[in-house]
Amino acid sequence: MGSGKTTAILNASIELIGKGIQVGVITNDQGVELVDTRFIKHANIPVMEVTDGCFCCNYDKLDGQITALKDRDQTEVIFAESVGSCTDMIATVVKPLQKFNKDIETVITVFVDANVLPTMLQGAPLFADSVSYIYKKQIEEADLLVVNKIDSLSEVEFEKMKLLVKKKYPDKTTLFQNSLDESSIKNWTTALADFKIKTRDSLIIDYDIYGSGEAELAWLDLEIELFTSTDNAFEEGMALIREFHEAINTAKLTVGHLKFFIDDGIQQEKISFTAGSQSSLSGNRKTFSNKVDILINARVQSDPGHLESLLLNLIQEAEKKNGYKVVKKRPSSFKPGYPKPIHRILD
């Protein structure tokens, strides 16, 4: 996300079209109307979209759009841009394409932002969340790794970047580029054309453990506004968060994660509880307010209705006990669906 994929695809498409090559683009996102589609369409490049989910769970739609581009526009090169969170692409998209569309050659390019990469590759021991897990899995799948936005690095930083990538991914074909720069884009399109298909290994992701573990979790998202008659809304909000965590522990429910974002308009704090760690409550209140907004994301091994009742009852009791008022917005509780790729080919 934000790594410059769409810009690179747009500029590469323009370059190839300039050479007389028929190009098409397939965009992909969760929304119904995609900004990326408009962006590409605006440049008069044939574009199709796969909406409402990633390529792996919408393989047939992807396949249909590829066929449409080939038949309608005689497209020779298709850039298919997947959603930023998508992974397991080799098993669920590339190998099925190889199996069912033998005339198609596929190359996976993974774009990473040069400003973000060092943190994601080197920060894992420090971060409370496992923010880098999927990120690293995506890089594992890359035929070509593009480290984008290198224009923002100094010469010294650029040398260190090359060493870092070499150390972490010694066998990966890597391009260091600025997607706004014509020569960088030429290097990428040349690398795509020259890429020799080799044996690809599907990612090792244990869906039974990973997927079913997730599917057992109830997801609860709720935004509340807490109003107090005094100026201690932030403290009351923090106390409510602690009470919710304690209530979950008392009920012996396993926590996937509990995340809260508390904001009184001046001071904001993100509070995280996970199964492995206690809390990150700083308690350093520096502002005074009679209202705070609290956004709650709870992933807890429970029934969604039970989890929601537990929180709503707790809020009701807290209102009575503490004399404040809570306005609830946007409640949503559900069990996430198990990932359902249409195909998954491991060998």
Added chain:
Amino acid sequence: MMKVEDKTVVSIRYKMQNSKGEILEDNLNGLPINYLHGTGSILPSLEAELEGLKEGEEKQIFLSKEKGYKDLDDEFYIKVVVDCVRFATDKEIEGGLNPQVSDNYCGPEGCC
């Protein structure tokens, strides 16, 4: 000179070892990592130890439960160098600094 405080973006290099002396990460000679201070994005215990440090400062940090850091599952020795501190933008405060690549697979529709 700016110091590490809430709502600052902090660039650090570090070497981190666990109680067995194993090196978990060492980028002292490499590129720094960036985090948003005061939001609990890094270990809360480390965040507390970094509070108030200035650009260019180094610190040897020992984190343990005995020191009151309940969030830890081991003891850690961390050498930290603070390269840069700047105020976070509103966008960074609202949306976070680093990409939020979810480790939760899928949403209600069963797809990511």
